[in-house]
Amino acid sequence: MLLKILKTQLKPYGKFILLLVLLQLASIFLQLLLPALNARIIDDGIAKGDIELIWRLGGGMLLMALVQADAAIVAIYFGAKTAMGVGRDLRSRVYTTVSAFSNQQIKNFGAPTLITRGTNDVQQIQMTVLMFLNFMVMVPLMAIGGIVMAIQQDIGLSWLVWVSVPVLLILVSIMMTRLIPKFTVMQKNLDGINQVLREQLVGIRVVRAFAREAHEEERFAEANHKITDISVSIGRIFILLGPVITLILHVATAAVLYFGAFRVDAGIIEVGSLTAFLQYLLQILTAVMMGTFMMMMLPRALVSADRIGELLNAPTQVAPEAVAALATQKSSADDVAQEAQAKGLDLVCENLSFNYPGADVPVLENLTFTAPAGKTTAIIGGTGSGKTTLLDVLAGLAEPSAGSIRYGALDRAGVNPLGTELVERINVVPQKPYLFSGTIASNLRFADPDADEDRLWDVLRIAQAEEFARNRSTADPDAIEVQVTGAAGHGGGEAFAAELSAAEANQLPQVHGLESTIAQGGTDVSGGQRQRLCIARALVKRKPIYFFDDAFSALDVATEARLRAALTDELDGATVLLVAQRVASIRDADQILVLEAGKIVARGTHDELLDGSPTYREIVESQGGQEALALCETTSNDQTPEGGAQ
Ligand SMILES: Nc1ncnc2c1ncn2[C@@H]1O[C@H](COP(=O)(O)OP(=O)(O)OP(=O)(O)O)[C@@H](O)[C@H]1O
Known part of the structure; x- marks a missing residue:
C-alpha cells in the first residue's frame, strides 16, 4: 500500500x-x-x-x-x-x-x-x-x-x-x-x-x-x-x-x-x-x-x-x-431546477423501509404517506420509534433499504445524496443543534453566504433570537490574538480565547450583535439560544421543504408559541415536517403521523386522533391530558413578547 x-x-x-x-x-x-x-x-x-x-x-x-x-x-x-x-x-x-x-x-x-x-x-x-x-x-x-x-x-x-x-x-x-x-x-x-x-x-x-x-x-x-x-x-x-x-x-x-x-x-x-x-x-x-x-x-x-x-x-x-464540484453545481434538468424554487413541494413516500447496517430489525417499516405543500405534517412517537431516522432518510443523510421518495417531480432514486438537488429543496433543523466557531453572522451565512444583514435580522426575529443577538457582546477576536500572541490580529482570535480569563476578556474592545463571537459547537450560548440560532440559520435561505427535528425542545412554552406563530407566516406555502415530543407543539398541525416501532400506527388531525388512536391518547395522557394542553395554550397566549426566556 x-x-x-x-x-x-x-x-x-x-x-x-x-x-x-x-x-x-x-x-x-x-x-x-x-x-x-x-x-x-x-x-x-x-x-x-x-x-x-x-x-x-x-x-x-x-x-x-x-x-x-x-x-x-x-x-x-x-x-x-x-x-x-x-x-x-x-x-x-x-x-x-x-x-x-x-x-x-x-x-x-x-x-x-x-x-x-x-x-x-x-x-x-x-x-x-x-x-x-x-x-x-x-x-x-x-x-x-x-x-x-x-x-x-x-x-x-x-x-x-x-x-x-x-x-x-x-x-x-x-x-x-x-x-x-x-x-x-x-x-x-x-x-x-x-x-x-x-x-x-x-x-x-x-x-x-x-x-x-x-x-x-x-x-x-x-x-x-x-x-x-x-x-x-x-x-x-x-x-x-x-x-x-x-x-x-x-x-x-x-x-x-x-x-x-x-x-x-x-x-x-x-x-x-x-x-x-x-x-x-x-x-x-x-x-x-x-x-x-x-x-x-x-x-x-x-x-x-x-x-x-x-x-x-x-x-x-x-x-x-x-464532491466539491457536486456541492456547488445546480440541478441540471431545467424543470427540476425550476421546481426547487417553488414555494412548497409535495413530499411523497411509498413503502419506505430502512435498516441500520448489521441490524436485523428494520427501524422504519413500509411507511406510506404524503406531506403536502403548504401544510404542516407532524410526526410524534415514543423515543426510539424512528422519527429522527425518518427525517435523516428523507433529507438524504441515509439510504432507504426499500421504497420510494419523491420531492415534487424529483425522484430520490436518481439523486446523489452529496449533490445539491436535495440541499436546494430541504432546510433541516437537526435534533442536536450545532454552531461553528465564528460569529453569529458567519453561522447564519453558513446557509447563504450572500445573505444581507436585513435578512439575518429578519430570521433572528422570527426565531425569537433578535433580542439575544442585539444584546450580545464578546471580546474582539483580533484584540484577543494581539493580547495572547503579541502579534497583529488576523481574524483567528477565537482560537486563543480560552487563554484569557473572563476579566481580561472584558477589558478588551468588544464586538456586538451579528459580529459577536460564538465558540466551537456553540458552547458559549445556552441550549435554547443555540436552538434558536440553528432555527434562524435554517430560515436564511428560503426552500420549499423544512424539517424540524424536535427543534423546539429547549424553548419554554411561550417562546415556542411565539416562534410557531412567526414561522406560520414565514413558511406560508412550504412543506413542513415537524418532529416533536410535546403534543402542544404539534396540536395545530394539518396532519399528525403517530409512529410506533418504525410503523405509522395512526394518522389524522389532533381531534381525529384523540377520538381514534389509543396510542395518541396515551401520549396526550402521559403529558398531563387535555387540561395540561389547555393550560399550555392559555400560558402561551398570556405571555407578552418580552416574556420569553433568553
Ligand atoms: N446509527 C445507528 N445505528 C444503529 N441503530 C440506530 C442508529 N441510530 C438510531 N438507531 C436505532 O434506531 C431506532 C430509532 O432511532 P431514532 O433516533 O430514529 O428514534 P427517535 O424516534 O428519533 O427517538 P428520540 O425521540 O429519542 O429522538 C432506535 O431503536 C435506535 O436505537
Whole structure:
C-alpha cells in the first residue's frame, strides 16, 4: 500500500526528485574521492616531502569539500520540499475522501481514527519520504562506492568489510521483524487514547455531574499505560541500536588498525592507504547505519499506509474529487431546477423501509404517506420509534433499504445524496443543534453566504433570537490574538480565547450583535439560544421543504408559541415536517403521523386522533391530558413578547 500511495503522491514532484538525485550523485562522488586524495597527500606528499603536491591536492580537496557540502544542502532542501508537499497533498486527499463518505461510513470508522489517520499517519509517511529522499541514493552508492574504493586501497583487508556489514544487516532484520507488529499496536493505541480523550472532553459535564472523575481517570490511565507500554517496548529495541552500532564501528576501527599495522610493517600497503581504507570502512558502516534508520521508519510507515489506504479505498457514493464540484453545481434538468424554487413541494413516500447496517430489525417499516405543500405534517412517537431516522432518510443523510421518495417531480432514486438537488429543496433543523466557531453572522451565512444583514435580522426575529443577538457582546477576536500572541490580529482570535480569563476578556474592545463571537459547537450560548440560532440559520435561505427535528425542545412554552406563530407566516406555502415530543407543539398541525416501532400506527388531525388512536391518547395522557394542553395554550397566549426566556 505504501508503494501505491507513494507512486501517486510523488508524481507531481518528479522534477524535484530528479534534481535531488543528480545533486546527491555529485555529492557522493566527491565524498568518495576525498579519502583517496588524502591517502595521496600522506603517501606521496608527506612521506616524500613534496610540499607543492600537498598544497595542490589540499586545495583541490578544500574546493571539492565546499562543492560537496553545497550539493548536499540543496539536495536536502529539495527533499524537504518534496516530503512536505507529499504530506500536504496526502492530507487533503484523505480529507476529500472522508468528505465523500456516507454518514454511516463516518460513524463506522469513528471520528478519533479518522483524525489520527489524517494527521499522525500522514505525518509518519511524510517523515519516511523525507528520510528516503535524503538517503535512498546516498546509502547504496556510499556503501557500494565505499567497498570498491576500500578494495582498491587494499584487497587484503576487505574481509573486514564482509564481516562487519552483514553483522549490522542481520541486526537490522531482527529489529524490523520485531518492530512491525509493535507499530500496528502503537497506532491502534493512539486511536484508543484519542477516543477516550475526545469522549471525556465532550462529556465533561456529565462526568462531573455524576462525579465519575475517578472512573474516567482510570479509563484514561489505562489507555495511557497501553500507549506507554508499547512505546517503551519499541524504545527498548531502538535503544539497543546506538550501542550496537558504536560497538561495531569501534571494533572495526580497532581491527583495521591492528591488521593494517602488520601489512604496513610488511610493506604491503602504505600508511596513507591504510588511513583511506579506514575512512572508507567508516563511510560504509555509516551508510549501513543510515540505511538502518531509513528502514526503521519503514515499519511504522507501512502500518500508517495500510490505515490510510483503508480510507482511500473505501467505496464512496461519489468520486472524492467530484464532491466539491457536486456541492456547488445546480440541478441540471431545467424543470427540476425550476421546481426547487417553488414555494412548497409535495413530499411523497411509498413503502419506505430502512435498516441500520448489521441490524436485523428494520427501524422504519413500509411507511406510506404524503406531506403536502403548504401544510404542516407532524410526526410524534415514543423515543426510539424512528422519527429522527425518518427525517435523516428523507433529507438524504441515509439510504432507504426499500421504497420510494419523491420531492415534487424529483425522484430520490436518481439523486446523489452529496449533490445539491436535495440541499436546494430541504432546510433541516437537526435534533442536536450545532454552531461553528465564528460569529453569529458567519453561522447564519453558513446557509447563504450572500445573505444581507436585513435578512439575518429578519430570521433572528422570527426565531425569537433578535433580542439575544442585539444584546450580545464578546471580546474582539483580533484584540484577543494581539493580547495572547503579541502579534497583529488576523481574524483567528477565537482560537486563543480560552487563554484569557473572563476579566481580561472584558477589558478588551468588544464586538456586538451579528459580529459577536460564538465558540466551537456553540458552547458559549445556552441550549435554547443555540436552538434558536440553528432555527434562524435554517430560515436564511428560503426552500420549499423544512424539517424540524424536535427543534423546539429547549424553548419554554411561550417562546415556542411565539416562534410557531412567526414561522406560520414565514413558511406560508412550504412543506413542513415537524418532529416533536410535546403534543402542544404539534396540536395545530394539518396532519399528525403517530409512529410506533418504525410503523405509522395512526394518522389524522389532533381531534381525529384523540377520538381514534389509543396510542395518541396515551401520549396526550402521559403529558398531563387535555387540561395540561389547555393550560399550555392559555400560558402561551398570556405571555407578552418580552416574556420569553433568553
Ligand atoms: N446509527 C445507528 N445505528 C444503529 N441503530 C440506530 C442508529 N441510530 C438510531 N438507531 C436505532 O434506531 C431506532 C430509532 O432511532 P431514532 O433516533 O430514529 O428514534 P427517535 O424516534 O428519533 O427517538 P428520540 O425521540 O429519542 O429522538 C432506535 O431503536 C435506535 O436505537
